[in-house]
Amino acid sequence: MVTALLSPTTTAAAADSASPAPRAAATVTVPAGVTAGVAVFDRQTGTFTEQLNPTMQFRSASIVKLLIALDYLWNRDPAYEIPAADRTQFNSMLRSSDDDAASDFWVRDGGRAIVTRMSDELELANTNPPPADQDGMWGYTTTTAADTVKIYRYLLDQAPAPVRELIMGQLRQSTRCSATDSFDQHFGIAGAFNRPWAVKQGWSGFGGVENGTCGSDASALGTAAEPPLDVTRPALHTTGTVGTGDRSIVAVFTLHPVGATYGRAYTDLGRLTRSLTVPGGVRPTGTWFGTWSSDVNVRAGATTDSDVLTQLPAGVEVLVGCQKEGQTVSVPPYTNQWWAYLPQYGGYVTNIYISSPGNQLPNVPLCSSQQ
Numbered sequence: 001m002v003t004a005l006l007s008p009t010t011t012a013a014a015a016d017s018a019s020p021a022p023r024a025a026a027t028v029t030v031p032a033g034v035t036a037g038v039a040v041f042d043r044q045t046g047t048f049t050e051q052l053n054p055t056m057q058f059r060s061a062s063i064v065k066l067l068i069a070l071d072y073l074w075n076r077d078p079a080y081e082i083p084a085a086d087r088t089q090f091n092s093m094l095r096s097s098d099d100d101a102a103s104d105f106w107v108r109d110g111g112r113a114i115v116t117r118m119s120d121e122l123e124l125a126n127t128n129p130p131p132a133d134q135d136g137m138w139g140y141t142t143t144t145a146a147d148t149v150k151i152y153r154y155l156l157d158q159a160p161a162p163v164r165e166l167i168m169g170q171l172r173q174s175t176r177c178s179a180t181d182s183f184d185q186h187f188g189i190a191g192a193f194n195r196p197w198a199v200k201q202g203w204s205g206f207g208g209v210e211n212g213t214c215g216s217d218a219s220a221l222g223t224a225a226e227p228p229l230d231v232t233r234p235a236l237h238t239t240g241t242v243g244t245g246d247r248s249i250v251a252v253f254t255l256h257p258v259g260a261t262y263g264r265a266y267t268d269l270g271r272l273t274r275s276l277t278v279p280g281g282v283r284p285t286g287t288w289f290g291t292w293s294s295d296v297n298v299r300a301g302a303t304t305d306s307d308v309l310t311q312l313p314a315g316v317e318v319l320v321g322c323q324k325e326g327q328t329v330s331v332p333p334y335t336n337q338w339w340a341y342l343p344q345y346g347g348y349v350t351n352i353y354i355s356s357p358g359n360q361l362p363n364v365p366l367c368s369s370q371q
Contacts, residue, residue: 027277034268036253037052037054037144037253038054039251040251041248043153044280054145055145059140059141060127062099062139066239071117074121095171097178097200106138112129112135122154127147143253152251155167171241172197192273197242199238202237205235234257237253247280252269254268262316263313266313270317291318291354293353301326302326305327309345318349319344321367322367323341323367324367329350331350331353336351
């Protein structure tokens with residue numbers, strides 16, 4: 001038993017020493033119609049650089065998987081030898097946001113009692129399990145940006161090294177597409193900053209409409225009646241660490257207007273995250289452009305014969321690193337031979353689908369011969 005090793009007493013005290021009192025977040029850009037809770041903690045200085053509604057409760061969606069993982073490891077022996085089948089599910093739950101794996105651990109380990117145990121152990125002020133009559137709906141766990149920072153501070157500063165590496169190691173290897181529903185989960189932190197970063201993302205309420213090959217997620221909302229919680233507005237959350245040595249902890253929770261597309265929410269969360277002061281974060285080089293249409297292919301080369309790497313969420317904003325002439329593409333009434341290189345996808349899209357008046361994008365350099 002390693003309960004003593006996992007005790008968060010010193011963590012809670014350390015967190016209290018950096019006052020989480022809300023302040024006006026002058027640098028935070030919150031798009032119209034979006035409700036946000038934000039906390040950014042600089043581990044080097046021990047201070048918050050951003051706080052906006054840090055104690056506002058949101059349904060957690062997949063962020064609760066951090067607590068499911070911690071609870072699973074809490075009383076294991078120092079070797080942390082996880083059975084092979086469990087290890088596969090554990091890794092997929094964190095790295096690829098596998099809902100089926102999370103549901104399995106949730107049922108086996110006590111359901112809502114998981115959240116109660118971890119909330120008590122980590123002294124989380126505003127994290128609560130789903131309502132008693134919604135025990136299977138782990139996505140309805142409520143939490144806040146401030147409590148999420150506490151979870152990461154525990155992982156980074158107090159958890160035994162094997163626990164830290166088991167969890168953070170998977171978050172550093174976050175896959176672009178989620179395992180259960182093929183959502184594109186490299187939004188927020190993953191789009192706003194270059195590696196190194198580690199992320200656990202959450203999304204809920206977008207269904208399966210026009211989300212590309214990285215498709216749709218209900219975040220285990222289940223089939224039971226809705227609890228007394230705001231589940232009508234789509235939720236999109238980005239949490240994790242940014243910079244060398246996990247310098248900054250970032251937690252951004254957002255709700256979007258009813259009917260908002262995944263691409264719209266993806267773009268709005270990206271703009272909000274890029275507006276934050278995040279010490280240690282390195283922003284990628286390029287220019288952001290909007291896109292239009294759905295099922296837009298990102299290809300390995302600047303031709304329609306090149307392999308399809310993925311498809312963009314409908315209408316999402318993308319970072320363009322450079323452009324080059326390639327195969328002429330016709331989508332009446334448009335014809336264009338220029339292609340945009342998207343460094344965060346490692347591939348090209350025809351400029352036809354980039355929202356810009358000319359065939360060639362303004363202020364975007366030509367790609368080198370190696371690109």
